[in-house]
Amino acid sequence: MSNQQLLIALYTIVHREIRRFTRIWAQTLLPPAITMSLYFVIFGNLIGSRIGEMGGFSYMEFIVPGLIMMSVITNSYSNVVSSFYSAKFQGNVEELLVSPMPNWIILVGYIIGGVARGLIVGFIVTILSLFFTDLQVHSLPIIIIVTLLTSILFATGGFINAMLANSFDDVSIVPTFILTPLTYLGGVFYSISLLPDFWQGVSQLNPILYMVSTFRYGILGASDINIYTSLSVIVVFMLILFFIALNMLTKGKGIRT
Amino acid sequence: MSAALTIKNLSKTYGDGFAALKNVSFEVQQGDFFALLGPNGAGKSTTLGIVSSLVNATSGQVSIFGYDLVTDTANAKKNLGVVPQEFNFNAFETVHNIVRTQAGFYGLSAKIADSRTQYYLQKLGLWDKKNTPARMLSGGMKRRLMIARALVHEPKLLILDEPTAGVDIELRRSMWSFLQEINAAGTTIILTTHYLEEAEHLCKNVAIIDAGKIIQNTSIKALLQQLDSECFVLDLTANIEQAPHIEGYKTSLEDQHSILVEVKKGQTLNALFKQLELLNLNVTSMRNKSNRLEEMFLSMVESKLEQKE
Numbered sequence: 001m002s003n004q005q006l007l008i009a010l011y012t013i014v015h016r017e018i019r020r021f022t023r024i025w026a027q028t029l030l031p032p033a034i035t036m037s038l039y040f041v042i043f044g045n046l047i048g049s050r051i052g053e054m055g056g057f058s059y060m061e062f063i064v065p066g067l068i069m070m071s072v073i074t075n076s077y078s079n080v081v082s083s084f085y086s087a088k089f090q091g092n093v094e095e096l097l098v099s100p101m102p103n104w105i106i107l108v109g110y111i112i113g114g115v116a117r118g119l120i121v122g123f124i125v126t127i128l129s130l131f132f133t134d135l136q137v138h139s140l141p142i143i144i145i146v147t148l149l150t151s152i153l154f155a156t157g158g159f160i161n162a163m164l165a166n167s168f169d170d171v172s173i174v175p176t177f178i179l180t181p182l183t184y185l186g187g188v189f190y191s192i193s194l195l196p197d198f199w200q201g202v203s204q205l206n207p208i209l210y211m212v213s214t215f216r217y218g219i220l221g222a223s224d225i226n227i228y229t230s231l232s233v234i235v236v237f238m239l240i241l242f243f244i245a246l247n248m249l250t251k252g253k254g255i256r257t
Numbered sequence: 258m259s260a261a262l263t264i265k266n267l268s269k270t271y272g273d274g275f276a277a278l279k280n281v282s283f284e285v286q287q288g289d290f291f292a293l294l295g296p297n298g299a300g301k302s303t304t305l306g307i308v309s310s311l312v313n314a315t316s317g318q319v320s321i322f323g324y325d326l327v328t329d330t331a332n333a334k335k336n337l338g339v340v341p342q343e344f345n346f347n348a349f350e351t352v353h354n355i356v357r358t359q360a361g362f363y364g365l366s367a368k369i370a371d372s373r374t375q376y377y378l379q380k381l382g383l384w385d386k387k388n389t390p391a392r393m394l395s396g397g398m399k400r401r402l403m404i405a406r407a408l409v410h411e412p413k414l415l416i417l418d419e420p421t422a423g424v425d426i427e428l429r430r431s432m433w434s435f436l437q438e439i440n441a442a443g444t445t446i447i448l449t450t451h452y453l454e455e456a457e458h459l460c461k462n463v464a465i466i467d468a469g470k471i472i473q474n475t476s477i478k479a480l481l482q483q484l485d486s487e488c489f490v491l492d493l494t495a496n497i498e499q500a501p502h503i504e505g506y507k508t509s510l511e512d513q514h515s516i517l518v519e520v521k522k523g524q525t526l527n528a529l530f531k532q533l534e535l536l537n538l539n540v541t542s543m544r545n546k547s548n549r550l551e552e553m554f555l556s557m558v559e560s561k562l563e564q565k566e
Contacts, residue, residue, distance in 0.1 A: 001364050008364045012362055016358055019354075091343060094311055096362065098311070100334040100335045251313075257311075
């Protein structure tokens with residue numbers, strides 16, 4: 001295929017993915033807006049006012065970046081896992097497999113679809129957070145880079161999950177038993193400096209900690225982790241997952257017999 | 258001129274050790290209307306699955322219009338359109354979006370994709386359903402949707418896996434004439450079907466696959482010439498209690514008004530009718546007991562079974 005044909009094919013997947021999640025906006029865009037508003041009210045306002053400062057900031061200021069990043073992570077992931085698994089389940093993944101598109105275009109198309117949903121939800125949650133706190137912007141480039149890298153990483157993770165899944169139950173196992181605990185333990189609601197040394201060390205094995213801390217740095221200018229270390233860790237994880245997903249797609253894991 | 262499809266020494270063994278294909282080789286020439294026949298589980302869908310890139314081959318080579326499916330994948334796939342047996346579209350998408358999106362997957366420009374989508378939806382009688390979600394279509398419409406989707410990039414080779422399964426007679430006939438029309442316009446067609454009448458009516462050449470091996474690969478005409486006998490049902494004016502004895506012909510009673518007569522190769526219908534006249538039996542109509550290709554197919558598959566026993 002020529003470069004122009006590749007671009008058309010890529011655009012077609014991305015357009016279809018965005019059309020899918022905007023068509024069912026009540027299931028994809030509305031729930032995170034409601035959930036995060038509840039977090040802002042309950043944790044930020046009601047409980048947060050009794051907690052006092054966290055890392056030198058009001059508790060609301062501290063948790064907002066983490067909650068925005070949490071929305072980006074879960075939505076990038078769930079968009080790809082549900083879309084690609086549905087395509088497997090209904091058989092329309094065959095439309096992609098019979099076409100002359102190279103595998104990397106299919107993968108990148110789905111990732112961009114996941115990133116788009118992650119960013120849109122992140123934007124909605126950011127707007128909502130403005131009703132509860134005044135957001136600073138310490139470093140816009142850091143905010144943009146870490147949000148993009150994180151959503152790419154989790155969209156790719158969602159793709160791998162969808163390829164391995166054999167049922168709708170398998171689709172929810174990773175978000176429920178891995179993603180949610182890692183997110184909650186990734187410094188969204190607390191600074192890891194509060195933890196004993198041992199648990200601080202354990203926390204540093206959690207990739208989500210790096211994303212949340214770097215994003216918080218972009219907004220507040222303070223972070224638990226060195227941001228260059230964080231960005232390097234995110235890029236390494238992203239590349240590893242991308243090549244695993246591409247390899248699985250090339251072998252047809254779960255989609256070709 | 259390279260063949261439309263070349264399959265060389267194709268084998269497929271599934272993870273559970275089941276050998277679905279055993280060294281299968283055959284060619285389909287450009288412009289052909291080709292039938293791939295075989296009983297259930299014979300290996301037809303596995304063969305077509307490998308050609309369509311939906312099944313990984315264990316060994317062997319597939320090329321489409323000379324383009325190797327492994328080393329020149331994009332060119333091979335561009336020339337191929339696939340209509341699978343099972344409905345495999347997003348049931349929640351509209352008819353238009355399903356076909357238009359597939360055009361995009363082949364890199365067609367928006368202008369060409371839009372015009373082809375309209376052309377094929379109109380051609381297959383689905384244009385007035387363009388904004389209907391696919392799940393709301395009837396079975397026949399869903400089949401036509403898959404044909405429109407497979408044709409939108411105008412492939413030179415079209416594979417149809419049981420395209421008329423569950424389709425009523427009127428629609429089947431109209432699909433036949435549509436397929437004949439695109440075949441006449443130059444599209445090579447490979448068809449699998451359980452309706453052997455369909456294969457006899459449409460196809461020029463045939464391969465019969467059984468237990469993962471090609472047991473026959475010839476023209477439909479040559480295959481039918483191998484028939485040793487044909488069975489005819491003769492409807493009579495009078496009621497009869499038992500089958501009449503007709504010298505040289507095997508007969509049996511079909512029902513009170515009709516008899517079954519086996520006419521062997523070399524025997525004539527004239528001689529049969531002379532004897533019937535002598536017996537004072539008047540015939541009002543006659544028909545084949547079953548489709549001729551079906552008889553041939555059954556005799557081949559049954560003889561294979563007997564050999565196994």
